[in-house]
Amino acid sequence: MAELLTSAQMRAIEADAMARGDADGATLMERAGEGVVAAALAEWPDLEAGPKAALVLCGPGNNGGDGFVVARLLAERGWRIELFLFGAPDRLPPDARRNHDSWASMGRVRPWDDETVAGLVSSGDADLAVDALFGSGCSRGIGAIAGQTAAALDVFRAAGGRTLAVDMPSGLCTDSGRDLGGVLPAALTVTFHRARIGQFTAEGSAFCGRIAIADIGLDQDVACPGAVALVEAPGRVIGKAAAIGGHKYSHGHALVLAGGPGRTGAARLAARGALRVGAGLVTLAAPGAAQLECACHLTAVMLRAVDGPEDLTALLDDPRFSALCLGPGMGTGPREAALLAAALASGRPAVLDADALRLLAKTAEPVAGLHGHCVLTPHGGEFARLFPDLAERLAAHPARGPAFSRIEAVRAASARSGAVVLLKGADTAIAAPDGRAAIHAALYDRAAPWLATAGSGDVLAGLVTGLLARGRPAFEAAAEAAWLHADAARRVGPGLIAEDLPDALPAVFRALDL
Numbered sequence: 438m439a440e441l442l443t444s445a446q447m448r449a450i451e452a453d454a455m456a457r458g459d460a461d462g463a464t465l466m467e468r469a470g471e472g473v474v475a476a477a478l479a480e481w482p483d484l485e486a487g488p489k490a491a492l493v494l495c496g497p498g499n500n501g502g503d504g505f506v507v508a509r510l511l512a513e514r515g516w517r518i519e520l521f522l523f524g525a526p527d528r529l530p531p532d533a534r535r536n537h538d539s540w541a542s543m544g545r546v547r548p549w550d551d552e553t554v555a556g557l558v559s560s561g562d563a564d565l566a567v568d569a570l571f572g573s574g575c576s577r578g579i580g581a582i583a584g585q586t587a588a589a590l591d592v593f594r595a596a597g598g599r600t601l602a603v604d605m606p607s608g609l610c611t612d613s614g615r616d617l618g619g620v621l622p623a624a625l626t627v628t629f630h631r632a633r634i635g636q637f638t639a640e641g642s643a644f645c646g647r648i649a650i651a652d653i654g655l656d657q658d659v660a661c662p663g664a665v666a667l668v669e670a671p672g673r674v675i676g677k678a679a680a681i682g683g684h685k686y687s688h689g690h691a692l693v694l695a696g697g698p699g700r701t702g703a704a705r706l707a708a709r710g711a712l713r714v715g716a717g718l719v720t721l722a723a724p725g726a727a728q729l730e731c732a733c734h735l736t737a738v739m740l741r742a743v744d745g746p747e748d749l750t751a752l753l754d755d756p757r758f759s760a761l762c763l764g765p766g767m768g769t770g771p772r773e774a775a776l777l778a779a780a781l782a783s784g785r786p787a788v789l790d791a792d793a794l795r796l797l798a799k800t801a802e803p804v805a806g807l808h809g810h811c812v813l814t815p816h817g818g819e820f821a822r823l824f825p826d827l828a829e830r831l832a833a834h835p836a837r838g839p840a841f842s843r844i845e846a847v848r849a850a851s852a853r854s855g856a857v858v859l860l861k862g863a864d865t866a867i868a869a870p871d872g873r874a875a876i877h878a879a880l881y882d883r884a885a886p887w888l889a890t891a892g893s894g895d896v897l898a899g900l901v902t903g904l905l906a907r908g909r910p911a912f913e914a915a916a917e918a919a920w921l922h923a924d925a926a927r928r929v930g931p932g933l934i935a936e937d938l939p940d941a942l943p944a945v946f947r948a949l950d951l
């Protein structure tokens with residue numbers, strides 16, 4: 438999985454490279470500027486044809502320094518440049534100051550004036566607007582500095598204007614992707630070495646446009662401890678090919694608990710998901726009163742009657758049940774509470790979704806009984822019921838950066854509960870109690886907005902359950918299921934209903950050559 442960095446992690450990588458003598462600040466800044474120009478030309482090849490005009494907005498830190506390099510490189514290609522600087526030249530940090538001086542010998546540096554800049558953006562004269570106002574050092578909102586510019590860039594971008602953010606859109610928190618106030622929207626964000634967390638969560642993708650990563654010569658092989666992973670396509674480890682000749686029990690047996698009559702659809706969706714993702718066997722455990730309803734709908738999924746916790750405990754005497762799924766359509770009464778307690782007491786890998794999460798939230802100590810083989814799959818509302826303090830911090834407008842992020846929220850929730858937590862969204866955040874964290878981003882070229890449909894979460898719970906049943910560890914199962922779920926949705930496209938998701942999985946696996 439690719440790594441997503443915080444600004445502190447990126448600074449540490451740079452500092453490390455400098456300490457080893459692999460790089461110096463001036464060289465990195467020059468490469469950063471070169472990377473920005475190369476990425477702009479790759480994104481918009483028509484910019485190569487003849488000299489153009491650029492509006493370059495520079496800030497008081499090293500992000501501004503990158504802006505001066507970009508201005509110089511474009512001017513050397515014959516471009517006309519209008520450049521504005523927020524802050525005093527003599528207070529720029531050394532590398533930025535050197536590049537300021539070098540630019541100042543070629544062109545004009547105009548003092549920042551929000552209204553003038555906004556007017557120039559709105560005139561539409563610029564072929565490219567470069568936001569090098571604030572990058573990873575942006576510590577607070579910029580509405581008071583650049584509010585008019587932000588509004589003008591928004592219109593400019595919507596009309597197809599090329600707006601490029603250097604490293605991060607100014608005003609966006611690098612670590613949380615949260616709007617610190619007055620973010621400058623970009624059509625392309627060019628970041629350095631590795632992508633940042635804030636580009637893949639919260640409001641990040643809405644402001645970044647697209648992401649390009651420029652190599653600035655830092656060692657690609659140096660791993661960053663504690664980095665958040667960006668979930669990528671699962672590898673062969675989830676394929677069945679390695680187990681040819683194995684029988685169905687070698688792929689596990691998932692048990693999905695269903696609710697009463699008229700409410701079994703959600704559990705049936707989850708069960709189908711578990712089967713399609715490769716669990717060898719899947720059994721639906723439904724109360725006696727719902728047996729007929731379930732039997733009318735099921736073929737490959739098996740059916741057992743489970744009315745109370747004793748039935749479940751007796752069933753789980755069979756050690757071949759390798760994962761449980763509780764929640765979809767299950768109900769939140771005393772019977773279901775007792776089933777949840779029995780399931781947790783069994784210590785089996787378990788996915789807790791929907792009504793199981795409501796039940797947990799109703800108890801005095803919601804995290805009691807959870808363990809490291811549990812995966813909680815809340816959406817935002819369920820998360821808020823379980824972890825109200827964390828949700829409040831996520832909802833409060835951040836006064837300063839780095840702001841509290843969805844990653845920090847799930848990490849805290851996972852540490853507190855001892856379970857893997859998967860917070861659903863287009864930017865699904867996943868954390869394990871040991872601190873590992875990942876983002877699955879159904880964003881940018883993997884966007885699947887039609888995935889927000891009734892029953893989609895039930896299928897996701899089933900996919901996690903199926904992978905757990907097959908022996909995948911909880912954190913990996915959650916991440917892999919999120920990827921498969923989104924990929925299935927992308928394969929089906931608009932018009933998707935939840936029933937389509939499990940049935941799209943064979944095509945997903947074929948494409949992955951699993």
Ligand SMILES: NC(=O)C1=CN([C@@H]2O[C@H](COP(=O)(O)OP(=O)(O)OC[C@H]3O[C@@H](n4cnc5c(N)ncnc54)[C@H](OP(=O)(O)O)[C@@H]3O)[C@@H](O)[C@H]2O)[C@@H](O)CC1
Pocket residue numbers: 448451462465466467469496497498499500501502503530570571572573574575576577578579582603604605629653
């Ligand atoms: N390190 C390297 O080797 C490389 C770094 N590179 C580049 O450096 C960038 C990071 O540079 P940086 O650390 O100087 O931070 P940057 O974002 O320019 O701003 C800091 C300044 O802005 C100010 N300020 C912040 N928020 C503000 C606000 N809302 N309103 C007003 N002021 C505000 C802040 O002031 P303060 O918060 O201290 O009051 C400080 O003066 C990074 O994004 C990348 O582009 C590349 O060249 C590759 C090599």
Ligand SMILES: [K+]
Pocket residue numbers: 500568569570571572602603604605606607
């Ligand atoms: K920027």
